[in-house]
Amino acid sequence: MGSITRYQGPLSVLEQRHMISILVFLDRNGQSTRTEIYRGVSTNPNMPKKIYSLENLGLVKQRQERCTNTTYVSLTPKGEEVAELLRRMEDAIGNSDRTALAIF
Numbered sequence: 001m002g003s004i005t006r007y008q009g010p011l012s013v014l015e016q017r018h019m020i021s022i023l024v025f026l027d028r029n030g031q032s033t034r035t036e037i038y039r040g041v042s043t044n045p046n047m048p049k050k051i052y053s054l055e056n057l058g059l060v061k062q063r064q065e066r067c068t069n070t071t072y073v074s075l076t077p078k079g080e081e082v083a084e085l086l087r088r089m090e091d092a093i094g095n096s097d098r099t100a101l102a103i104f
Contacts, residue, residue: 013053018042020086022054023075027083031074034062054079 014020021041026032029040038047051073054060059079063072075083 010057013057016050016053018044018047018050019054022047022050023059023079023083024086026060026073026075026079027087031072034071034073037073 014023018041022037025037025040029036032040034048034051037051041047044050051060051062055062057078058076059082060073061076063074064070065072
């Protein structure tokens with residue numbers, strides 16, 4: 001048998017910890033501040049880089065309010081499509097299997 005080659009395409013970004021969680025959070029909550037995302041997903045110090053990676057893929061957009069220095073993050077149309085696919089995957093797995101997968 002040959003060696004297994006790790007997938008290196010754009011989906012590999014979504015394999016990183018918290019990336020899918022960020023998309024799901026935005027899908028469920030709509031436009032949110034980065035602080036709200038950190039509180040709702042993770043306070044991991046790499047969260048800003050993760051959001052920028054999703055932005056570079058065209059899945060989210062960031063908008064900064066100058067007067068309050070608050071950054072808002074929202075799904076792009078492309079990000080909404082990916083979020084829809086994630087919802088469909090979740091539905092296909094079902095609630096009982098989702099609970100089992102949460103252990104890992």
